[in-house]
Amino acid sequence: xxKKIAHPSQELRNKILQACLTLFTTxxxxxxxxxDIRREAQISVGSVYNYFDNKEAIxxxxxxxxxxxxxxxxxxxxxxxxxxxxxxxxxIEYLFECTETNPAAMHFIxxxxxxxxxxEVKSICSSEPLTLMRQMLTEGIxxxxxxxxxxxxxxxxxxxxxxxxxxxxxxxxxCKPLPTYLETxxxxxxxxxxx
Amino acid sequence: xxKKIAHPSQELRNKILQACLTLFTTxxxxxxxxxDIRREAQISVGSVYNYFDNKEAIxxxxxxxxxxxxxxxxxxxxxxxxxxxxxxxxxIEYLFECTETNPAAMHFIxxxxxxxxxxEVKSICSSEPLTLMRQMLTEGIxxxxxxxxxxxxxxxxxxxxxxxxxxxxxxxxxCKPLPTYLETxxxxxxxxxxx
DNA sequence: GTCTATACGACGATAGAC
DNA sequence: GTCTATCGTCGTATAGAC
Numbered sequence: 385x386x387k388k389i390a391h392p393s394q395e396l397r398n399k400i401l402q403a404c405l406t407l408f409t410t411x412x413x414x415x416x417x418x419x420d421i422r423r424e425a426q427i428s429v430g431s432v433y434n435y436f437d438n439k440e441a442i443x444x445x446x447x448x449x450x451x452x453x454x455x456x457x458x459x460x461x462x463x464x465x466x467x468x469x470x471x472x473x474x475x476i477e478y479l480f481e482c483t484e485t486n487p488a489a490m491h492f493i494x495x496x497x498x499x500x501x502x503x504e505v506k507s508i509c510s511s512e513p514l515t516l517m518r519q520m521l522t523e524g525i526x527x528x529x530x531x532x533x534x535x536x537x538x539x540x541x542x543x544x545x546x547x548x549x550x551x552x553x554x555x556x557x558x559c560k561p562l563p564t565y566l567e568t569x570x571x572x573x574x575x576x577x578x579x
Numbered sequence: 580x581x582k583k584i585a586h587p588s589q590e591l592r593n594k595i596l597q598a599c600l601t602l603f604t605t606x607x608x609x610x611x612x613x614x615d616i617r618r619e620a621q622i623s624v625g626s627v628y629n630y631f632d633n634k635e636a637i638x639x640x641x642x643x644x645x646x647x648x649x650x651x652x653x654x655x656x657x658x659x660x661x662x663x664x665x666x667x668x669x670x671i672e673y674l675f676e677c678t679e680t681n682p683a684a685m686h687f688i689x690x691x692x693x694x695x696x697x698x699e700v701k702s703i704c705s706s707e708p709l710t711l712m713r714q715m716l717t718e719g720i721x722x723x724x725x726x727x728x729x730x731x732x733x734x735x736x737x738x739x740x741x742x743x744x745x746x747x748x749x750x751x752x753x754c755k756p757l758p759t760y761l762e763t764x765x766x767x768x769x770x771x772x773x774x
Numbered sequence: 775g776t777c778t779a780t781a782c783g784a785c786g787a788t789a790g791a792c
Numbered sequence: 793g794t795c796t797a798t799c800g801t802c803g804t805a806t807a808g809a810c
Contacts, residue, residue: 411695413695497691500608500609500610501609507751509747510750537763541740541767544741546735547739548738548743549731549739552704552731558731565729572732572736572772575771576767576770
């Protein structure tokens with residue numbers, strides 16, 4: 385493992401990550417060459433390799449960044465709200481808004497086949513944000529707010545519906561912005577598990 | 580475009596497709612070399628190129644084959660049953676069983692990012708099987724069996740839940756065979772749209 | 775620390791014998 | 793129609809100047 389040198393400009397690093405997010409979601413990881421990245425970020429190959437060990441490391445960093453941001457958002461929701469009902473509602477609202485404001489990020493984090501290019505990264509289903517979302521449900525079951533049932537089934541019910549909307553939206557099958565559907569979707573989703 | 584020569588052995592063609600299904604779902608399309616395919620199918624590179632123009636053509640053929648099989652199954656269900664209730668139930672049952680008997684096929688057809696390696700193939704959301712599934716719902720709404728609502732929302736409700744279970748199953752988050760959950764999932768899913 | 779130029783390996787695809 | 797051997801390309805990564 386090579387040691388990287390000082391990184392005075394966090395800005396350059398972000399530029400690279402931003403370029404990769406765009407490219408990976410449009411062309412895909414394998415169809416994106418380092419030369420593409422260089423061009424999109426408007427720097428040189430040498431600089432790319434000054435900030436990252438290799439192309440894979442960029443993808444890992446990108447996944448980690450986005451994953452952490454989303455996990456943080458979920459953790460904050462758990463702090464800010466104290467019922468499973470309110471937490472899940474806020475989580476779905478957050479995901480819907482993200483899909484509109486940063487579809488590329490949602491695409492990369494939920495839709496990309498990470499196992500194909502990130503060998504050791506766990507599949508998204510077992511990643512931190514979704515684990516936190518399942519935790520909201522587990523606590524709701526414990527408190528009696530949600531009817532007694534298998535946590536996985538509960539998570540499929542509450543989050544499967546909105547996640548399906550997100551996927552259809554990212555695929556342009558759904559044309560209107562997702563927040564339009566928020567309350568409708570929420571009522572359907574919550575009704576399946578409400579005690 | 581090159582013309583392919585006679586194909587006396589349909590068997591060899593299938594061997595290649597089978598090998599690719601295994602490899603594409605485990606290693607991914609881009610991490611699978613033609614040499615891998617040759618080895619897995621126990622033939623020579625020359626033979627691979629006798630049956631297919633190039634590597635991409637194999638992926639296209641594979642997607643078409645699997646897509647057609649699934650579309651046929653959905654079309655048969657529409658013929659065999661005459662209510663939206665029974666049709667959707669049968670569709671989900673079929674998908675759950677497929678996930679257990681041929682997880683690789685489900686993985687490839689639902690989970691793979693086809694747009695990354697199949698430029699012109701439409702995303703799975705707009706593919707024939709899912710279109711037929713949405714059609715079941717449209718007719719159910721027309722007949723009054725399903726409450727009046729947006730078709731896309733209805734499809735997210737009825738199929739989003741089981742599709743989420745399928746994804747979690749393919750990711751090994753769900754450990755028990757899906758048919759175990761069939762009736763539970765079905766009741767939750769149908770309850771969201773039943774008139 | 776950023777650049778340009780280049781080495782090197784891998785892989786898709788073809789040529790040509792049998 | 794199946795094989796082996798090989799070609800050409802492309803893309804990652806490095807070397808080395810500034």
